[in-house]
Amino acid sequence: MSETPLLSLKKICKSFGPNLILDRVDFELRSGEVRALIGENGAGKSTLIKILSGAYHPDSGQMFISGFPYRPTGPLDGRRQGIAVIYQELNLAPHLTVEENIYLGQEESRFGFMEKKKKRLKVRELLEFLHHPEIQPGSLVKNLPVGARQVVEIIRALISQAKILVMDEPTSSLSQEDTKRLFEVIHKVKAEGVGVIYVSHFLEEVKEIADSFTVLRDGQVVGSGEMAGVSLEELIEMMIGKKLSELYPHFPHRPGEVVMSCQQVQGKKMTGAISLELREGEILGVAGLIGSGRTEFLRTIFGLDRLKEGLVIISGSLVSRLQPGTAINRGLGFLSEDRQTEGLAARMSLADNLTLGYLKPYVKNGLLNNQRQKQAASDWINRLKIKAQSPEQKIWTLSGGNQQKVALARLLHQQAKVFLLDEPTRGIDVQSKTQIYELIGRLAADNRAVIFVSSYFPELLGIGDRIAVFHRGQLVEIKPAADWTEASLMRAAITGKENNSEKNKKVIGANL
Amino acid sequence: MKITAGYSRLKKLTNLLGPFIGLILVISIFSLMPEVSGRFLRLANLTSVATQSVIVALSALGMTLIIISGGIDLSAASNLALSCVLVAYSINLGLSPLLAALIGLVAGGLIGLANGLLITRLRLVPFIVTLGMMGIARGIAKWVARNQKIDAPLTWLNDLMVRTPHPSWLLLSPGIWLMIFLSIIMAVVLKKTVFGRRVVAIGSNELTARLCGIRTDRIKIIVYTISGLFCGLAGVMEFSRLTVGDPTVAMGLELDIIAAVVIGGGSLSGGEGSISGTLIGVFIMAFLRNGCTMMGWPNYFQEIIIGAIIIIAVALDRLRHRQD
Structure with a gap:
C-alpha cells in the first residue's frame, strides 16, 4: 500500500505494575476502512482503545494520524485530533435533547442565536443521510431507544469532524433489526472516508461488517489481514491460541x-x-x-x-x-x-474449602486428622493442576480459574x-x-x-x-x-x- | 512440602505471638515498677490474678465460639448474674449445693438456647436478640432476688474460688483447674473436631457452609447453648466468690468478655479467633487491673488503658492480615 495510512500504531507497549498488557502492538487503519479488533476478555483491547482515545499514555511506541505524530494529552485532546470513541455504555446526557447532546462541548456552540437554525438543519441533514429521519433533534435522549442513541453518538462524532471512529461492542445491547440499521450507518460513514475500528465479541457480525481484522491475544497481535481471506474458525483459533477441537x-x-x-x-x-x-x-x-x-x-x-x-x-x-x-x-x-x-x-x-463438604474420611475417634486432610488436598491440587503453593494457602490468594478448580474439586472429593x-x-x-x-x-x-x-x-x-x-x-x-x-x-x-x-x-x- | 508446613507453623506462632508479647509486656512493665516490683510477681499475687480471671475466662470460652461463628452475645453478663442469683435462691430453698449449681448451669444453657432459637428461627441479628436477652435475663435475676442480694449459708460451693485451696495438694483453687481443663477441651473441640471446623466455616462464609451440607441453623443453636452453659458456670463461680446471689453483679462485664476475645485475635466478622488467644486476652486485662490497683492508680486510669489496648490490639491484627 503506497498511500499513507489514516492511523498507524508502531510497537505500542503498556504495562500496569508487573503486568505487560500490550506488547509491541502494531496497528494500521486506512481511510474508509472498517477494521475489526478482536480478542478474548483481557487480551488488551480496552487498553488499546484507551490509549487511542488519549485516556492512557503508552509506555513506549509511536502513533501517527495521516503520517503526523499523534500524542494526545487526554481524551479531549484525542477527540480534537480526530478520534471519537463510542463506548459500550454510551456517553450521552439523558436529560438533554438530541441536538444539545450532539453539540455538547463543540466549538460551534459558542455561536449565538443565529446559528441555531443552521445547526438544526445540519443535524436533520445527517439524520436523513444515515437513514434515521424518525429521530427528532428536539427530543430528549432518555426517551430514545438504545439504537437511536448510538446514532446520536455517531452524528456527534461526524460533526466534530472525527476521522477515526472507535466502536466498542456497539451491538451488545441491540436487537437484530437495530444491528442491521447500524451496519447501514457504518457503511455510510465509511463512504465519507472515515476509518472505523470495530471492537466486538460477535464474530459473525464482525465477519459481515469489517473489511479487515487484527486479533489480540495476551497483549500481542497474533494475526491480522483481510476479512475475505479468513474463516470464522480460523479467527476463533487465533483468539484462543488453540485448535477448536482442542x-x-x-x-x-x-x-x-x-x-x-x-x-x-x-x-x-x-x-x-x-x-x-x-x-x-x-x-x-x-x-x-x-x-x-x-x-x-x-x-x-x-x-x-x-x-x-x-x-x-x-x-x-x-x-x-x-x-x-x-x-x-x-x-x-x-x-x-x-x-x-x-x-x-x-x-x-484451600484444604478446608476443598474438604468441607465431606470431612468423614479424616475423623478418627471424633478428632480430625489435619495432616491427612492436607494430604488429600495436595493430591487434588496435583490431579487438577491447581496452581497453589500449599494446601494451607487462603483461597482468596488464588486466581479465579484456580479458585474454580478448588470449587469443582470439592464436588469430586465428596464423590x-x-x-x-x-x-x-x-x-x-x-x-x-x-x-x-x-x-x-x-x-x-x-x-x-x-x-x-x-x-x-x-x-x-x-x-x-x-x-x-x-x-x-x-x-x-x-x-x-x-x-x-x-x-x-x-x-x-x-x-x-x-x-x-x-x-x-x-x-x-x-x-x- | 516440608518448607511450607514449617512456614505455616511459624505463621500460626506469630498469630499467637502478637497477643502473647502484649501479655509479657504488661507483666514486665509492672514487675519493673519499683513501687510494686516486690509484690507483683509473687505467687500469691499470681494466683490471685488467676482466680479473678476465672469468671471472665469461662464466659470468654463460649464467647470465642460465638464470635468465630460470626455472632455476638451481649447477654453473657446478665446470664451470669441470673445463674448466680438462682444458685443462692436454690440453696436457700434447701436444695443440695450440687443441685443448686446444676440449676444455675441449666438456666444459663436455656438462655443460650433461647438466643440461638430466636436468631435462627426468626432470622434476627445476634446483636439485637442478645441485646434484648441482656435486659430479660437481668430483669429475671432482679425479680427472683426481689431486687436485693440473696444471702445463702456457706457450703462447699464457696470453696471453689478460694485463693488457698482446702486440700493443699491442689495447689490452685478448683475454679482455676476447671478453667484450665475446660480451656483445653474447648481448644480441642475448636481445632480438632468436625463441629469446630463447621463453626469456623459458618463464621467465614455462611453461604459456603450451607453449600457444603452444613446445617448452619443447628450448629448456631448449639454454639449459643454452649456459650449459655459457660455463662451459667461462670455464674456459679461468681456465687462461689461472693457467697451471695447478687442480681447486679457483672454489670457491663459482657464488654470485657468480648474484649478478651478480640484482643486475642478474634474477628467480629467471624471465622477467626482461638482459645489460647482469648485466654491471653483475659490475662492481659486481669494483670492490667491488678497492676494498676497495686500502684494505687485510680479506676478511670485502668479504663483508659484497657480501652487503648483494645484499639491497639485490633489495629495490629489488621496490619498483620494485610501482610498475608
Missing part, C-alpha cells in the same frame, strides 16, 4: 441408566414446574437467559431453595427432606455460579455422582476453561452425570450431549446438541418457542 476435548462416553429424574419440580423461587431425566455418563447442557429459572432449578434440586412441589428421584429412590446435606449424601454436587460470595469461603484455607454446575467457566481464563471442559468430559467418561448451565452457547454445543432450553421458568425443549445451533438456541431462549423448522449447519464457537 478447546472442547472429547472423551468417548455413552449415556446409560437414568440416574436422576425430576418430576414437576417447582421451587420456592421458580415460576414454573420442570420435568427432566438425566442419565449416567451424560452431559446435559442448560441454556436460557438470566432469570429463565435455570439457576433456581439447580438450587431447588440441591435443596438450597425450598421445594414447593414435585419429586426428585435419584438412582430410583425418592429424596425426602431435600437439604444440601441429604443431597450430598445422595450423590449430588452443586457448583455455585457465584464463587466469590457463595461458592468459596475466601478466608479459609458426587450427579454434578450440577452453574456457569462453571464464568470469569476465568481460557486455559482453565479448557481444563474444566476436559474435566467435565472425563466425568462423563467415568459414567457420572453432569448438568451444565451456561449463558455461553458455543460451550454448550461444544461439550453437551443434549441441551435443554429454559424460558420464564419453563422447559421449552430438550434435544441432542447436534440438533441445535447457536441461532436456534438463542431463538428458543428468547421466544420460548420450539423451533422444529430448518436444520442449520452447526457452527461451533461463532460468537466467542
Whole structure:
C-alpha cells in the first residue's frame, strides 16, 4: 500500500505494575476502512482503545494520524485530533435533547442565536443521510431507544469532524433489526472516508461488517489481514491460541441408566414446574437467559431453595427432606455460579474449602486428622493442576480459574455422582476453561452425570450431549446438541418457542 | 512440602505471638515498677490474678465460639448474674449445693438456647436478640432476688474460688483447674473436631457452609447453648466468690468478655479467633487491673488503658492480615 495510512500504531507497549498488557502492538487503519479488533476478555483491547482515545499514555511506541505524530494529552485532546470513541455504555446526557447532546462541548456552540437554525438543519441533514429521519433533534435522549442513541453518538462524532471512529461492542445491547440499521450507518460513514475500528465479541457480525481484522491475544497481535481471506474458525483459533477441537476435548462416553429424574419440580423461587431425566455418563447442557429459572432449578434440586412441589428421584429412590446435606449424601454436587460470595469461603484455607463438604474420611475417634486432610488436598491440587503453593494457602490468594478448580474439586472429593454446575467457566481464563471442559468430559467418561448451565452457547454445543432450553421458568425443549445451533438456541431462549423448522449447519464457537 | 508446613507453623506462632508479647509486656512493665516490683510477681499475687480471671475466662470460652461463628452475645453478663442469683435462691430453698449449681448451669444453657432459637428461627441479628436477652435475663435475676442480694449459708460451693485451696495438694483453687481443663477441651473441640471446623466455616462464609451440607441453623443453636452453659458456670463461680446471689453483679462485664476475645485475635466478622488467644486476652486485662490497683492508680486510669489496648490490639491484627 503506497498511500499513507489514516492511523498507524508502531510497537505500542503498556504495562500496569508487573503486568505487560500490550506488547509491541502494531496497528494500521486506512481511510474508509472498517477494521475489526478482536480478542478474548483481557487480551488488551480496552487498553488499546484507551490509549487511542488519549485516556492512557503508552509506555513506549509511536502513533501517527495521516503520517503526523499523534500524542494526545487526554481524551479531549484525542477527540480534537480526530478520534471519537463510542463506548459500550454510551456517553450521552439523558436529560438533554438530541441536538444539545450532539453539540455538547463543540466549538460551534459558542455561536449565538443565529446559528441555531443552521445547526438544526445540519443535524436533520445527517439524520436523513444515515437513514434515521424518525429521530427528532428536539427530543430528549432518555426517551430514545438504545439504537437511536448510538446514532446520536455517531452524528456527534461526524460533526466534530472525527476521522477515526472507535466502536466498542456497539451491538451488545441491540436487537437484530437495530444491528442491521447500524451496519447501514457504518457503511455510510465509511463512504465519507472515515476509518472505523470495530471492537466486538460477535464474530459473525464482525465477519459481515469489517473489511479487515487484527486479533489480540495476551497483549500481542497474533494475526491480522483481510476479512475475505479468513474463516470464522480460523479467527476463533487465533483468539484462543488453540485448535477448536482442542478447546472442547472429547472423551468417548455413552449415556446409560437414568440416574436422576425430576418430576414437576417447582421451587420456592421458580415460576414454573420442570420435568427432566438425566442419565449416567451424560452431559446435559442448560441454556436460557438470566432469570429463565435455570439457576433456581439447580438450587431447588440441591435443596438450597425450598421445594414447593414435585419429586426428585435419584438412582430410583425418592429424596425426602431435600437439604444440601441429604443431597450430598445422595450423590449430588452443586457448583455455585457465584464463587466469590457463595461458592468459596475466601478466608479459609484451600484444604478446608476443598474438604468441607465431606470431612468423614479424616475423623478418627471424633478428632480430625489435619495432616491427612492436607494430604488429600495436595493430591487434588496435583490431579487438577491447581496452581497453589500449599494446601494451607487462603483461597482468596488464588486466581479465579484456580479458585474454580478448588470449587469443582470439592464436588469430586465428596464423590458426587450427579454434578450440577452453574456457569462453571464464568470469569476465568481460557486455559482453565479448557481444563474444566476436559474435566467435565472425563466425568462423563467415568459414567457420572453432569448438568451444565451456561449463558455461553458455543460451550454448550461444544461439550453437551443434549441441551435443554429454559424460558420464564419453563422447559421449552430438550434435544441432542447436534440438533441445535447457536441461532436456534438463542431463538428458543428468547421466544420460548420450539423451533422444529430448518436444520442449520452447526457452527461451533461463532460468537466467542 | 516440608518448607511450607514449617512456614505455616511459624505463621500460626506469630498469630499467637502478637497477643502473647502484649501479655509479657504488661507483666514486665509492672514487675519493673519499683513501687510494686516486690509484690507483683509473687505467687500469691499470681494466683490471685488467676482466680479473678476465672469468671471472665469461662464466659470468654463460649464467647470465642460465638464470635468465630460470626455472632455476638451481649447477654453473657446478665446470664451470669441470673445463674448466680438462682444458685443462692436454690440453696436457700434447701436444695443440695450440687443441685443448686446444676440449676444455675441449666438456666444459663436455656438462655443460650433461647438466643440461638430466636436468631435462627426468626432470622434476627445476634446483636439485637442478645441485646434484648441482656435486659430479660437481668430483669429475671432482679425479680427472683426481689431486687436485693440473696444471702445463702456457706457450703462447699464457696470453696471453689478460694485463693488457698482446702486440700493443699491442689495447689490452685478448683475454679482455676476447671478453667484450665475446660480451656483445653474447648481448644480441642475448636481445632480438632468436625463441629469446630463447621463453626469456623459458618463464621467465614455462611453461604459456603450451607453449600457444603452444613446445617448452619443447628450448629448456631448449639454454639449459643454452649456459650449459655459457660455463662451459667461462670455464674456459679461468681456465687462461689461472693457467697451471695447478687442480681447486679457483672454489670457491663459482657464488654470485657468480648474484649478478651478480640484482643486475642478474634474477628467480629467471624471465622477467626482461638482459645489460647482469648485466654491471653483475659490475662492481659486481669494483670492490667491488678497492676494498676497495686500502684494505687485510680479506676478511670485502668479504663483508659484497657480501652487503648483494645484499639491497639485490633489495629495490629489488621496490619498483620494485610501482610498475608
